[in-house]
Amino acid sequence: MRIRGKAIWLVLTILALPYIGANCVSRTHDDVFTEEGLLTANASDLRDTIITPHLEAPIEENKNLLWCGSFQLAWNEVCALIAEDVRFADDEPDMVAVLNRKVFTGKQVDAESYVAVAGFVKDDVHEKIKRQLEDTFDGSATPRYLPPSGLTPRPQDIVAYAYLFKNLAFETPFERIEQPLIFNEREVPCFGVGHEYKPGRHARLDQVVLLDYKHGDDFIIELKTKSEKDRLILAKILPERTLGETIRSIEDRIVNAEPIRPSEGDVVKVPRLNFDVTRRYHELEGHRLAVTNQDVADDLIILSAVQNIRFQTDEKGVRLRSESHISIGCSAKTRLPAAEHVMIFDRPFLVLLQRANADVPYFALWVENPELLVKRK
Secondary structure, three states: OOOOOOOEEEEEOOOOOOOOOOOOOOOOHHHHOOOOOOEEEEHHHOOOEEEEOOOOOEOOOOOEEEEOOHHHHHHHHHHHHHOOOOOEOOOOOHHHHHHOOOOOOHHHOOHHHEEEEEEEHHHOHHHHHHHHHHHHHOOOOOOOOOOOHHHOOOOOOEEEEEEEEEEEEOOOOOEEEEEEEEEOOEEEEEEEEOOOOOOOHHHHHOOEEEEEEEEOOEEEEEEOOOOOOOOEEEEEEOOOOEHHHHHHHHHHHHHHOOOEOOOOOOOEEEEOEEEEEEEEOOOOOOOEEOOOOOOOOOOOEEEEEEEEEEEEEEOOEEEEEEEEEEEEEOOOOOOOOOOOOOOOOOOOEEEEEOOOOOOOOOEEEEEOOHHHOOOOO
């Protein structure tokens, strides 16, 4: 089932299609990003954006849907370590079954662009993660979400981590278009090839491939970068039911269409993106693993499951860094049963102070608005 009546534009970078490629050289991975227009947020603070650990999440009307393969890579490593799928002893969130399908693996990205490790604490897994980051990226990696060692102090505890980095630059930078783009009634900065002739126009248009163009609200294009083995695909289309189904639909169209080059007067305008968002998968945390492997402890609980995605695209190219970690150990905290009574004072309420044997209070406050409440810093 599609969301009718509104086209969306979809960004498919290196993780959406099975192509591999090399990175541009930089001193550190932090250096390739800029702060201009940066959105830094936790997923819980984003009202209109959903971060999903898998591609089978439904596309909801008026909601952004963001996926990156780093969490799946970490999950896959846990499965390989315990020699079975990750299963829970209690009720499993739907995402567990989808993650266990392992639709995305390291085969869909080049070995020079990622690290994925899982291991037991007794095997010095924390140091192994650091060594692999150093060896793979020659000291350029800038990890910020390494699994905290304090969560998993026991030898039998498990830690998994994945780090993915891509820096795909355009051979010829596109224009930074001065006139803003109107996206859903909001002015946003953009880049591309504008209406006016500017030096370098032909070189910029040579980086654009029309993979399947039907009309101005239904088209798929590719922007060529210096990496011939990576693809940056943009699609303005009506979505299918899920992100995965939408990607598969685009792949089918690309295979069955004849790509063409743009004409001299063609115009391309793409909104700039620059965000740094973090998702904590509370749905997974606190669940005890149901493991049949006798070599794995039987009291393991997922203590932390976190993913960070740093992404930027502008006239210079695309930059992506994503980290995920899963910490599995024994917690002194017991997973609580579902609440029978929920008592949250998020609407007007009454406060009374009264002696136990009195019929009239000595203090009363009816709270109708937040003026007297403590302000959040």
